[in-house]
Amino acid sequence: MIELEGRLSALRDHARAWADSLRDHALEADRHPDSLDRYLDLPAFSRLASLQIPPEYNDDPLEAGGHRFYLMDPLERVVCFEELARGDLGMLLGAPGAPMAGVLVAELGDDAQKEWFFEYVRKRPVWTFFGLTEPAGGSAALDLKTTLTARPDGAGWLLEGAKRHVGNATRADVGVIFARTGTGPLSVRAVLVETRSPGFTATPVDTLGLRAARLGEITLDSVEVPAERLLGRHLTSTRRGMWGWLRTFNLLRPTVAAMGIGVAQAAYDYVLTGRRVLRQDERIRLAGMGQRIEAVRQLTRRAAMAVAADPSDGYLASAAKMRAARVAEEVTMSAPEFFGPGALLEHPLLEKWARDARGIEYMEGTTNVQRLNVFAGLGRGKLGID
Ligand SMILES: Cc1cc2nc3c(=O)[nH]c(=O)nc-3n(C[C@H](O)[C@H](O)[C@H](O)COP(=O)(O)OP(=O)(O)OC[C@H]3O[C@@H](n4cnc5c(N)ncnc54)[C@H](O)[C@@H]3O)c2cc1C
The missing domain is CATH 1.20.140.10 (Butyryl-CoA Dehydrogenase, subunit A, domain 3)
Incomplete structure (x- = not known):
């Protein structure tokens, strides 16, 4: 039996108070998923956006019960997110911040990429996305079709393809897209992409549940990706992708x-x-x-x-x-x-x-x-x- 000790129970109690504020707006957010920015004043929303950022890039961690939390540790996340989901899972998934993309950047990014991405997210509450699933199916992720092709002038990459069921796709400023540079499994790579890039479009996909997460479909039509946005470029071919x-x-x-x-x-x-x-x-x-x-x-x-x-x-x-x-x-x-x-x-x-x-x-x-x-x-x- 794993009981929560002082530090984690302080986090749980803090998250419980946040959860109540999510519950208050849950039905409204479910009905109107396109206007979640109206909740940016809720601590559960604005503070979540500045968490899940590694300590070296975050000078504003959560303080609760005399402890500091960055929500980078899986057990901390489990404790906090269970409570927030008890408040409302739709709003939790629809909150700004880098819950998924941030973990990938922390795993695969080099120092400059981490600095760029986490600064982007920390500066102001922004939404991010994690684009893996494609219209032809999400379970067989290795079969993805989106391509990442080196530009002939060597100035970076071009993205071509489509993603589906991507959370926060229509509200995000930045995120990651998975694409292949060739045919084998080692050729699946991830790149950081800004949604304002020409050729990037995102449209909402209606869902029965978790409507506040606002799943979307992304179309990538020759989207230019600068060379420095390719994640894992400093790692060996078996350690990236x-x-x-x-x-x-x-x-x-x-x-x-x-x-x-x-x-x-x-x-x-x-x-x-x-x-x-x-x-x-x-x-x-x-x-x-x-x-x-x-x-x-x-x-x-x-x-x-x-x-x-x-x-x-x-x-x-x-x-x-x-x-x-x-x-x-x-x-x-x-x-x-x-x-x-x-x-x-x-x-x-x-x-x-x-x-x-x-x-x-x-x-x-x-x-x-x-x-x-x-x-x-x-x-x-x-x-x-x-
Ligand atoms: C709320 C929510 C948020 C999401 N957020 C994101 C996101 O942010 N980014 C993102 O990229 N995706 C996201 N997704 C998509 C999610 O990852 C996919 O729905 C999931 O991976 C399944 O893919 P699929 O829907 O294409 O189903 P498919 O892969 O087509 O599967 C259909 C059915 O076939 C079964 N099946 C598939 N392969 C096998 C197998 N080998 N053996 C046995 N059965 C199999 C599956 O179990 C399933 O029942 C989200 C989905 C939801 C519901």
Whole structure:
């Protein structure tokens, strides 16, 4: 059992206060995802944008309970993001800052690229994007079609292709795009791109849940990328591209699992406070839901500690993500049953959480993809099970 010690419980309590402010605006943000900039005054929004930046580039960390937090550590993220997702996952995903692109830049960027990117994000709240999924499919990421071609004059690169289901694509100023320079797996590279670049267009994609995350489709029509924006250029061919983004996914997956736990906890708490008197069978059912949430929480904390120790060890992270997506769906589908027929009409938050939970299945890879990873981990004896 991993209990939170003083430092992490201070972070959790701080995030809880932020979560309440997200909850206050959750339904409105879901209805009007194009005007999230109106929430920039919320600390949960403005402060998140200046976190998740490594200490060497960030002189404004979060202070809570006498401790400093940069939210670069996977366990810190898990603790903080579970609480924020309990407030509202749509708004959390729609917040400015560099939750995904920043982790990749920290892994693959050279000093000048880190300086440029983190300064960009820190100066003022800006949205960023992480462009990997393509219209032909996201699970087979190595089969991506977007091309990165060296310009004939040697002055950089040209991007050509399309991305789909990219969070914050229409609001972002800067982000990363994955593209291939050739045919083999080592030719998949990542570049930093500004959305004002000629040839870059982003249009919204309507979604059923997590609408505030404002997924978008990106079209790249001969977008010029300066040579210095190619990530991993200082690394060997085996250490850049796929190596970097697999580590990035491993580092981020416990956070996505924590988001699923947050959504499940929100629905569970709603039943607990909304139905103070329960029948015996309902009490047993609710207790079972609470136990399942706690079990996935423990697994997720272990997964976060495993990737913090070794970012290439993402097997537990896959197991946690898979279980969290399922518990989020189960609990958000069961919660309305405690309020009788018409619950989804009478309790708009329950209706929203049931929609939002479906999106977790797709973030950072579907359950089938996680299963393949867990299976590989079992074969290598990496899951602590003989
Ligand atoms: C809220 C949200 C935010 C997102 N944010 C981003 C983002 O910021 N950037 C980004 O690039 N993408 C983002 N995505 C996209 C997400 O990464 C993809 O949806 C995901 O990778 C799955 O890809 P796909 O939708 O193309 O489905 P597909 O890959 O086409 O898969 C369809 C189905 O086939 C199954 N399948 C695929 N391959 C296999 C296999 N080998 N074995 C067994 N079954 C398989 C899958 O499990 C799934 O059920 C986001 C998605 C959501 C919902």
